Amino acid sequence: MQTVEHESFDAPSEVREFPHGRGEILRVGDSVISRLVLQPGWRWSQDIKPIAGTDSCQAPHFQYHVSGTIAIKMDSGAEFVAGPGDVTSLPEGHDAWVVGDEPVVVVDWYGAANWAAATA
Template sequence: MQTVEHETFAEPTEVRTFTHGRAEILNVGDSSIGRLVLEPGWRWSNDVKPIAGTDSCLAPHFQYHVQGRLGIRMDDGTEFIAGPGDVTSLPEGHDAWVVGDEPVVVVDWYGATDWARAAEAENPGTG
């Protein structure tokens, strides 16, 4: 039976910091939800790749874009910019970067569990 829970990003379960940003993680029920706060100059391939240890982000994402503009390039070459009010579903295999001088805030409903966490042999899909 599902129970009522109330959590807030004002007091996240975990905060993972990295150059030019942070991932705030909330554990709610059996799920983890992330709020990614990415500062101007942030790029996954520069700031998170050294943590993940993979050539591109291998974490799939289902995200709501709250603030700022995020450039995204899939490994197949598909490229676009997501902005406030957009929802993106990204399979594994991508790079991303902040476009412009406004911080990006994204709520990630799917890919936050292991994002920006060092890859391990039994769980290589962390991006």
């Protein structure tokens, strides 16, 4: 039987700080959901790559874009821009960066458990 749970990004289970942003992590039942707040100047290959230790982001994502504009380039060379109201499903193997002067806020239902987490 499923139980009722109520969590809020106002009091996340964990906050992961990194250059130009933060990831706010909620644990709800067996799920991990994150809200990423990425400031202008943020780029995965500059700000997260040193934490992840991989050449490109290896976390798959399923995200709802709340605000701001982000460019995404897949390792295959495919490139696109996502903004408010968009939903993206990304396999592993990509870079991303904030476009413009507005912070990017996305809610990620997949890939949040290990994203921007320091490896031991």
